[in-house]
Amino acid sequence: MIDLRPFVRAGDTVLWGQAGAEPRALIGALLRQASGLGGVTAFVGLTCDDRLASAPDVALRSYGALGVLAGHPVEVVRCHMSALPGLIRAGRQPVDVVLCQVSPADADGYHSLGVSVDYLFGALAAARVVLAEVDPRVPVTAGPGRVHGSAFAAVVAADCGPTCVPDRRGGDVEARIAAHIAALVPDGATLQLGIGGLATAVASALHGRRGLRVHSGLVGDWLVDLDERGVLADDGAGPVVVTGTALGTQRLYRYLDRNPRVEMRPVDLVHPAGITGALPRFVAVNQGLQVDLDGQVGAESVAGRYLGAVGGQVDFLRGAAASAGGIGIVALPSVTSRGESRIVDRLGGPVTTAAADVGWVVTEHGAVDLRGLGSGQRARALRSVADPAHRDRLDVPARPRCPDVRVTS
Numbered sequence: 001m002i003d004l005r006p007f008v009r010a011g012d013t014v015l016w017g018q019a020g021a022e023p024r025a026l027i028g029a030l031l032r033q034a035s036g037l038g039g040v041t042a043f044v045g046l047t048c049d050d051r052l053a054s055a056p057d058v059a060l061r062s063y064g065a066l067g068v069l070a071g072h073p074v075e076v077v078r079c080h081m082s083a084l085p086g087l088i089r090a091g092r093q094p095v096d097v098v099l100c101q102v103s104p105a106d107a108d109g110y111h112s113l114g115v116s117v118d119y120l121f122g123a124l125a126a127a128r129v130v131l132a133e134v135d136p137r138v139p140v141t142a143g144p145g146r147v148h149g150s151a152f153a154a155v156v157a158a159d160c161g162p163t164c165v166p167d168r169r170g171g172d173v174e175a176r177i178a179a180h181i182a183a184l185v186p187d188g189a190t191l192q193l194g195i196g197g198l199a200t201a202v203a204s205a206l207h208g209r210r211g212l213r214v215h216s217g218l219v220g221d222w223l224v225d226l227d228e229r230g231v232l233a234d235d236g237a238g239p240v241v242v243t244g245t246a247l248g249t250q251r252l253y254r255y256l257d258r259n260p261r262v263e264m265r266p267v268d269l270v271h272p273a274g275i276t277g278a279l280p281r282f283v284a285v286n287q288g289l290q291v292d293l294d295g296q297v298g299a300e301s302v303a304g305r306y307l308g309a310v311g312g313q314v315d316f317l318r319g320a321a322a323s324a325g326g327i328g329i330v331a332l333p334s335v336t337s338r339g340e341s342r343i344v345d346r347l348g349g350p351v352t353t354a355a356a357d358v359g360w361v362v363t364e365h366g367a368v369d370l371r372g373l374g375s376g377q378r379a380r381a382l383r384s385v386a387d388p389a390h391r392d393r394l395d396v397p398a399r400p401r402c403p404d405v406r407v408t409s
Contacts, residue, residue: 001029002156007129010038012096013061015123018045019218019247020162021116023101023133027051029156030099034058043095044069045119046218046247048163064300064309074306078350081217081312082271085122098127101162102147103138110146113264114138115162115256117145118217118244121266129153137161139257142239143264164249167221170197173333176364178205181285181329184360184367187211188233189281189325192316195220195247198331202285206231214241215279217270217312221248223262224255232261239263244270271312276319282326284316288352289332290342293379293394295355295370297330298347310352317357328359329367334387343386345395361385 008014014030016023027049034040034057042058046065052058053072060074063084077084077093087093100120102111111132113120124130124147132152137159149155170178174197182205185191190213191206193199203222206212211233214223223241226232232240241262246252256262269275276282288297289308299308313330320328330353332342343363360369361382368381379396386394 002026002131002154004029004033004037007131007153008037008040008097011040013041013043013094014097014099015043015095015120015127016099017101017113017116017120018047018118019116019245020164020253021101021114021120021245022047022049022163023099023158024049024160024163025156025158026099026131026133031055031058043093044074046245048165048247063311064306065311070307076306078300078310080271080310080315081119081267082273082315084119085267088119088122088126095123095126097129097131098123099131099133100124100147101133101135101138101158103140104134104136105149106140109149111149112138112140113145113147114141115246115253115264116244117143117264118267118270121145122268124151132156133158135160139253141256141264142260142262144266145264161250162253163247165247167200167249168195168197170201173364174198174201175205177331177333177362178202180362180367181331182206182209184327184329185209185212185283186281186325189213189283190215190279192216192276192282192284192320193222194218194285194287196287198287199285211235214243215270215276215282216243217267217316218245218247219243219252220246221252224251227255227261242270271315273315273318273322276316277322277326279319279326280324282320282323284320284326284328286313286316286328286330287332288330288342289349290344290347291330291332291361291382292344292347293382293396294375295358295361295378295382296347296351297353297358298349299352301349303348308352314353314357317353317359321357321359328357329362330358330360331362334363334365334385335390341386341390341393343382343390343394
């Protein structure tokens with residue numbers, strides 16, 4: 001195994017690909033050798049590597065979306081995903097060493113970054129040292145995520161492939177939420193959707209749509225479902241799917257391999273509202289942990305436990321607001337697993353998305369459009385999609401002289 005001492009210095013920050021693109025052999029080497037490296041920090045994103053949860057010699061830092069590290073001590077950089085590449089370029093988020101998982105080189109000596117380009121792309125240019133894990137099971141993906149072998153200070157061979165995570169299937173609540181969301185998605189829309197049980201349910205509920213495109217920071221196996229069912233566009237007008245990162249099963253990774261319909265792009269070309277706002281009928285679907293009666297969204301932490309991220313939520317909601325025919329959606333079950341209301345008087349954690357950036361809010365009890373509503377109207381609309389057992393406990397302000405709002409249910 002590689003000796004990291006010639007490449008990693010005391011005090012360095014080491015960054016690697018997230019989601020499906022974690023270079024597990026190199027991460028393992030770092031964790032085993034960390035005690036002799038003089039103190040290092042790892043910048044991690046959405047991670048599936050549970051070894052990091054017990055790594056006392058590595059300080060952890062992240063933008064959020066912690067995966068298996070949710071609830072563990074991690075220093076969180078609260079920033080919009082669109083801002084992260086700029087922070088890296090400016091040195092505000094240091095990157096000294098990059099570990100990357102790549103495909104074998106092509107005839108010209110270029111390796112594909114595979115299933116995660118996003119902020120990794122910019123980090124490669126900022127790093128002092130780049131170490132590569134070359135894996136024949138890494139898909140060769142379309143887009144700018146190619147790196148010449150001359151950029152690597154050292155290379156290790158691996159045969160792990162991208163991290164596989166089984167597709168999560170939602171239950172009845174997710175299916176009801178998804179049905180409300182699907183009713184808001186027109187044919188020909190461009191969809192932003194994440195991963196997890198709700199995302200899978202939404203994709204399933206869109207089975208009758210046609211001509212959809214996908215522009216999303218993260219995709220899962222649901223993408224393959226949409227294409228196999230004929231939901232995605234087939235007009236030959238450029239890539240049908242634009243994304244930065246993928247996380248799923250081998251089914252997804254086989255689909256991505258050498259598929260010209262899917263283009264992996266860096267954050268700078270995926271998240272900015274100026275890009276998504278130019279897409280017609282851009283529908284952004286994001287999840288929250290809580291929504292208060294002003295319409296503010298908490299998507300990061302509750303009761304001091306950090307669970308989510310700022311991520312791309314605000315980026316995509318603002319893009320949807322600027323898009324011709326676009327809509328931004330925040331979706332969440334009406335109650336927690338303990339039966340506590342997620343529609344609340346006051347958030348139990350930081351505000352992730354300001355009320356002014358929220359369009360639709362959807363629970364299993366309906367969908368409400370908050371755009372253009374006054375404060376009292378907003379509160380009544382949100383109470384109408386709360387769990388019925390909790391509605392009377394929500395502190396809705398006295399009714400002003402203005403019309404009621406209609407709830408889609």
